Amino acid sequence: MITINEAYVDSLALNAAAVKNGRDLVKKNKITKRCRTEDRTLLFGDCQGSGKEPYRCSVDYLKPESPVFRCTCPSRQFPCKHILGLLYASAAGQSFSIEAVPQEIAEKRDKADKREEKKKEAAGSDDAAVPKRKTNKAALLKKINAQLEGIELCDKLIRQLVQNGLAGIDSKALKMMDDQAKQLGNFYIPGIQNKLRELILLIKENKDRESWYTEAMDQLTYLHALLKKSGVYLTSRQQNPELAMDTDSGLEEAIGHAWQLAELRDCGRMQTDVELAQLTFRSKLDAARSEYVDEGFWLDMDSGKLYTTRHYRPIKAAKHMKEEDSVFDIVRARELFTYPGELNPRIRWEDGRIRSMQEEDFDRIYSYSRGSFTEVIKLVKNQLKNPLSDKHPVALLRYSEIVVGDDESYVLLDEQGKQIALHDTAYLDHATTHLLSLLTPELAANQAMLVLFEHDLSSGRLIAQPLSLVTKREILRFIY
Known part of the structure; x- marks a missing residue:
């Protein structure tokens, strides 16, 4: 059974407005009926809307990895705010009466089962080999x-x-x-x-x-x-x-190919059961693409490798598409697909379960930080030499001290005294370096920092912008 907490419900919402509207329904006591089945595979209830009759909404967890959302409201967003409200009520610990599966949902479950059986019959057997796709x-x-x-x-x-x-x-x-x-x-x-x-x-x-x-x-x-x-x-x-x-x-991808998951699987670029921790997140407008881009930087809890997620939402259809958001828990991806790339390749998954971040998780993330700036700088410079490479790689650096240089700018030092200059980058268009002045003496020494590199064209220097600070107890994000 899925653990229903606020972070999980937030992850289902299409955008920030849906999150707010769903939470408001709970605050205003609009969820007038809250029920669940004894096996916890179904949540259902009533939500008071603008009409005389309440909307009937439900979340079916018969297949936990792919829940089914149902609501009688006319909204084209799924899950709609009424479904989110029902889930937020559950996350808040509100009481749900135990009842049998409603007849209409039982009938829909039966129809879904029959459709699955027909698919299996059409495909032969479950063990039938998937024919290799032929190139036209x-x-x-x-x-x-x-x-x-x-x-x-x-x-x-x-x-x-x-x-x-x-x-x-x-x-x-x-x-x-x-x-x-x-x-x-x-x-x-x-x-x-x-x-x-x-x-x-x-x-x-x-x-x-x-x-x-x-x-x-x-x-x-x-x-x-x-x-x-x-x-x-x-x-x-x-x-x-x-x-x-x-x-x-x-x-x-630079030419414009949109990789399909089946292609990545055929190329051997798929792993199973991978746990990931998001270290920072941002949304930006890509004017050239006419799209919003939701970008996250993630750490593989087993290997320490840093990945990137990018979710593209065309401006014209943005309100009908799920907006990605910050994730503060651990995500376990059943199948993790990795796009071709370099230091921080793009990843994607379809089915992911969430668990709460534990104290040992922070310690593990910190252990993956790199203590030698010389090695990191060499890797970054080798990537930047390729004119087609990602010009803004990220790295998790273990530092001994943050100091202020002669030009009043911040500098990161490793144990060998190697320096990395900290500056805001043109690429992010979001200032974070000024936040370093707020760090306590404890945080300014012997911690880890996720940084984004950029070759500053005006000065010819390699600079880094702070994205988040990692200790053995917490992650402090400078952008979300």
Whole structure:
């Protein structure tokens, strides 16, 4: 049976508004009837709404890993606020009377069982081997040809831009770039298209010239490298359609491929029963993609490896999609899928159970922190040398002291006296370094800190921004 606490209910909500509305229903005593079955596989009840008759809502845990939500309200969000209210009432320890399964739900359970039986009959037996998916070579070649055509179009645009010079970009040139970016949507290269849009948005911002040129040249360098490497890679696949997809780097995703879980499983990029702790979380707007991005950084409790989760919500559909949130408990993923990547590869899971964070968990997380800054800096610099790599890797550093340098900025020291400068990064666009002044002497020494690295283009230095502080007793987040 699932442990129903507030963190679990929060994780089910589509967005922050749904959380607030669900909690308000409990505070205002709108849950007028609260029932559960003796085996605890079903919660059901009534919630007073705007109409004369209350809404009937339920949460069916017959299959704990995939609960079924039902409500008679007209909302298109599931779970709706009435279901969340019922769950928050349970999490708050309110009394639930024990009753039999209502007839209408029993009938729905029967229908679901029959559907499952038909699926099994159609598939043969449970042990039947899943046929290996065959590649449609004609469709694949058609797609690759279109991708190469789009890459050539984008490459011509970039070359023309460089030849004419950044200073020569006027409103007419910007409109032409906008039109070209829209055209790239027909060539199956959304990743490249988004990078071009980022460049266009940067130019439109019209910031300080010196800063603008530096950022623009950095993005042009990335685009040039991406186009060149993508062209070579796709040409090799065009010549040999049997060639496997690249799973050793993030090139496919950079081009725009959306990895399916079945593909990741076929590539051996799946682990079972992995426990994860979230160390920090944030949501941001990606204007180039026209999407909100919910980003979390997680630590594997068995290996100490740091991962990233990214959940994309298109702006137009955001209110109908589940908004990710901070997680302060341990998540146990039944199947953990890892995307191709480098120091902090992206991960995803479908079925995850939550347990409370224990004292020994904090100690374990702290034990995975890296005590040698020299080794970490070497790893980070090696990644940054690759023009297509993630330019903002994270690391959990064990420090001996936080001190203030000659320029009044903060510096992290390891036991050997190696320094890492702490500054807010342009990438996060969220200040955290100023919070270090609030740390007690105990927290300012011999603890661990999760930091995000960035190569500061203006100074040429490698800097790090604090994300969270880890002790043997707690995790203090600078962003949530």
